[in-house]
Amino acid sequence: MMNNAMNKIKGYAMGMGGNDLYQNIADYGGAAAIGAIGQQGMNMISGGTDPNPFLSGALMAPALTSAGRLGRGMSSRIGSDMYEANARLIGDENAYQKAAFLGSAASLGAGALTSGYNTVAGGADIDNNIPASILAAAAPLTAYLLSQRAKSIPV
Numbered sequence: 001m002m003n004n005a006m007n008k009i010k011g012y013a014m015g016m017g018g019n020d021l022y023q024n025i026a027d028y029g030g031a032a033a034i035g036a037i038g039q040q041g042m043n044m045i046s047g048g049t050d051p052n053p054f055l056s057g058a059l060m061a062p063a064l065t066s067a068g069r070l071g072r073g074m075s076s077r078i079g080s081d082m083y084e085a086n087a088r089l090i091g092d093e094n095a096y097q098k099a100a101f102l103g104s105a106a107s108l109g110a111g112a113l114t115s116g117y118n119t120v121a122g123g124a125d126i127d128n129n130i131p132a133s134i135l136a137a138a139a140p141l142t143a144y145l146l147s148q149r150a151k152s153i154p155v
Contacts, residue, residue: 015072016085023089027065035060051129056111059129059136062097062104066090099140106139107132 008017017023036057043053073086093101111132118124 014082014085015069015089016082020092027068027089028061031064031068032057032061034064051111051127055129055133059104059107059111059132062100063108064104066101099143102139102143103136107136110135 011017012023012026015023015027017026034057036053038060039051039053039056043051069086069089073083073090076082076086111128114126114128114131118126118128
């Protein structure tokens with residue numbers, strides 16, 4: 001019984017889980033935990049702002065999930081079950097997952113730029129999560145509006 005549970009956990013860790021909902025929970029949850037741990041580590045080693053690690057983890061989860069799926073797919077042999085499972089996960093992303101990825105990527109950029117500004121501004125202490133959250137919300141909406149604009153322009 002314990003061996004069967006370990007095999008299921010291993011399958012989800014490799015992106016080959018049998019249930020897509022559980023696979024998404026494993027991927028996004030693991031990515032959010034990595035993001036939160038990374039932010040907390042940054043908070044401990046830098047003496048500046050102290051962004052909320054849980055918010056940072058949530059903002060980073062879609063981008064880290066996509067990167068993890070791409071990495072698992074690339075690390076496996078083309079034609080293998082692991083490659084096919086991860087290629088399907090990447091290809092099956094719906095509009096909401098794509099929007100979450102765009103928002104997450106924008107938030108990562110905004111957080112990095114804010115950290116850079118805090119470093120070179122000599123004492124500025126702007127919370128990274130403020131501009132990151134604003135761009136995370138704006139990026140999917142902007143992408144949607146641009147896609148609608150492209151559809152409405154006659155060629």
